[in-house]
Amino acid sequence: MRIGDEYDIVVIGAGPAGSTAAKFAADKASVLVVDKHREIGSPKRCGEGVGIRTFNEFGIPIDKRFINTEIYGSVVYAPNGKELKVRQENIMGYVIERKIFDKYLATDAVRNGATVVAESHASLWKEDGKLVGVKVKHQGEKLYVRSKMVIAADGVESQIARDMGIDTTLVPYEADSCIEYEMCGIDFDEMDLLHVFVGQELAPRGYVWVFPKDDDRANVGIGIVGNEKKTAKYYLDRFIAKRPGLMQGSILEVNVGSVPVGGFMEDFVKDNFMVVGDAARQINPMHGGGIYEVMLGGKLAGDIAGKAIEENNMDLIKNYAKMWESVRGQRLKKVLKVRNFIEKLNDKEIDYLADIWSGEDLFELTRGNYVSVFKKIIKHPKLLKMAKNLILS
Amino acid sequence: MMKIENCYECGGCVAVCPTRAITIIDEVIINIEKCVRCGICELMCPVGLIDIKSIKEREIK
Structure with missing residues (x-):
C-alpha cells in the first residue's frame, strides 16, 4: 500500500461522514482517508434503516448489493399495544447492509480521487503547537503524513477532537446505549415496515426496533439512555423472550454501540481542523438515526475544505458551523x-x-x-x- | 492497566470517560493510573462488561 508523505487533507475515519467528506474534498484537493479498522464498514453500530432522501440527495444508486429490503412505512407500538401505523404506496426508505454500503461510499471517494487506507491508526502530528499532519500506524509501520488540514470523523469516541483541545466528552445522559441482534428464522408480520416499540418500562428513554432485512430476517435492537443501571442487553433479551416469533430466531450477528443523542456540537472547527459525523454529534436526537445527517455534515465539511485549499485560505472553514446550522442544525434543535x-x-x-x-x-x-x-x-x-x-x- | 475481555469495541466507554483512561487500539485497556473510579463507563456499557469494583479490589491487593 502506498501512503504518501503529503496530502492537502487527511480524513480520520472512513464511515459515511469521513468518506463523504473525502469525496467532496477530492474535487479540489489531494485527500488521504485512514481508518483504524481492518475492514471498512465493520463493525457497524447501526439499525441500518435509511430514508429515501439520503439516496436521492447524495446520488447513491439503488444497488442490490447493499439494499436488503424496501420499506414502505413504519409502526410505532405504544406501551398498551396500540399501533400507530404509516404505510405509503411509494418506497420511504431501505434497510441496508452497512458493511457493503460503507465500502461503496469509500469506493466512491476513491473514484473521485481520494486515497483510502484501512488498518491505519492515526493520531495528530503537531509542531510548535500547530497541527501539521497525522502520525499513522499502518500494519506495524509508523508513518508521518504532512497535511494542510485534518478532518476528524472518528466516531462517537471522538478522541482526535479531544487531542485538538475540543472537549467532546459525552455525558451518559446524552448518549444511548445500544445492542442489536441480526436475527433469522423469525416469524414477524409486515416485513416491509420499520417496527418501533416505545415505553419507559420496555426501553428507558429509547425504543426497541425490528428492522426487516428479509421475510424472516431482521435487525432486532434496542437503545436506552446511557445512565440506566441495567444494561441494554438486559432489556433487549427480556423483550425478545416475551415474543415467541422472535425467540425462535437464530442470531447471525451481534452489534453493540453508543449513539450521541444530546444534540450536535457547536464548536466544529479549530484552526486547520474540523470535526464531522458521530464525532460532531450530527445525529437526529429523536430516533438516533444519523446516516443522512453525517453525510450532510461530511459534504459541507468536504466542500469547504476543498475550497479552502484551492483558495489557500484556511479561514474559509470557519463557515462550516454556520452552514450546518442553516441547512440542518436549526431543524435538529427543534427535534x-x-x-x-x-x-x-x-x-x-x-x-x-x-x-x-x-x-x-x-x-x-x-x-x-x-x-x-x-x-x-x-x-x-x-x-x-x-x-x-x-x-x- | 486492565484489559476488558470480550469487548465489542463500541466506544461508548471511551466517549464518556472524563479522564480519557480508556483506549481502544487493537484491544480495550483501562489505564488504572488515569481512572478515577467514577463508574460512568460501567453505566454506559451496553453489555455490562466493565466492573469498577474489580478495579478497586485490585487496588487493595
Whole structure:
C-alpha cells in the first residue's frame, strides 16, 4: 500500500461522514482517508434503516448489493399495544447492509480521487503547537503524513477532537446505549415496515426496533439512555423472550454501540481542523438515526475544505458551523426540543398520546414540526403545560 | 492497566470517560493510573462488561 508523505487533507475515519467528506474534498484537493479498522464498514453500530432522501440527495444508486429490503412505512407500538401505523404506496426508505454500503461510499471517494487506507491508526502530528499532519500506524509501520488540514470523523469516541483541545466528552445522559441482534428464522408480520416499540418500562428513554432485512430476517435492537443501571442487553433479551416469533430466531450477528443523542456540537472547527459525523454529534436526537445527517455534515465539511485549499485560505472553514446550522442544525434543535418533551413522559402518558396522535404526527415530530401536533394535547393540562414550556424554552 | 475481555469495541466507554483512561487500539485497556473510579463507563456499557469494583479490589491487593 502506498501512503504518501503529503496530502492537502487527511480524513480520520472512513464511515459515511469521513468518506463523504473525502469525496467532496477530492474535487479540489489531494485527500488521504485512514481508518483504524481492518475492514471498512465493520463493525457497524447501526439499525441500518435509511430514508429515501439520503439516496436521492447524495446520488447513491439503488444497488442490490447493499439494499436488503424496501420499506414502505413504519409502526410505532405504544406501551398498551396500540399501533400507530404509516404505510405509503411509494418506497420511504431501505434497510441496508452497512458493511457493503460503507465500502461503496469509500469506493466512491476513491473514484473521485481520494486515497483510502484501512488498518491505519492515526493520531495528530503537531509542531510548535500547530497541527501539521497525522502520525499513522499502518500494519506495524509508523508513518508521518504532512497535511494542510485534518478532518476528524472518528466516531462517537471522538478522541482526535479531544487531542485538538475540543472537549467532546459525552455525558451518559446524552448518549444511548445500544445492542442489536441480526436475527433469522423469525416469524414477524409486515416485513416491509420499520417496527418501533416505545415505553419507559420496555426501553428507558429509547425504543426497541425490528428492522426487516428479509421475510424472516431482521435487525432486532434496542437503545436506552446511557445512565440506566441495567444494561441494554438486559432489556433487549427480556423483550425478545416475551415474543415467541422472535425467540425462535437464530442470531447471525451481534452489534453493540453508543449513539450521541444530546444534540450536535457547536464548536466544529479549530484552526486547520474540523470535526464531522458521530464525532460532531450530527445525529437526529429523536430516533438516533444519523446516516443522512453525517453525510450532510461530511459534504459541507468536504466542500469547504476543498475550497479552502484551492483558495489557500484556511479561514474559509470557519463557515462550516454556520452552514450546518442553516441547512440542518436549526431543524435538529427543534427535534431535540421534542425529544426533551417525549423523554419525560411516563407510560400512561405515552398511551394517552398514542390515542390522540397518528403515525403521521410522529413523523412530523421526528422532523421537528411540533406546533400542529402539540395542539392536539389541549385537553391534557399537565402535558399541555410541559409542551408549552418546551416551545418557549 | 486492565484489559476488558470480550469487548465489542463500541466506544461508548471511551466517549464518556472524563479522564480519557480508556483506549481502544487493537484491544480495550483501562489505564488504572488515569481512572478515577467514577463508574460512568460501567453505566454506559451496553453489555455490562466493565466492573469498577474489580478495579478497586485490585487496588487493595
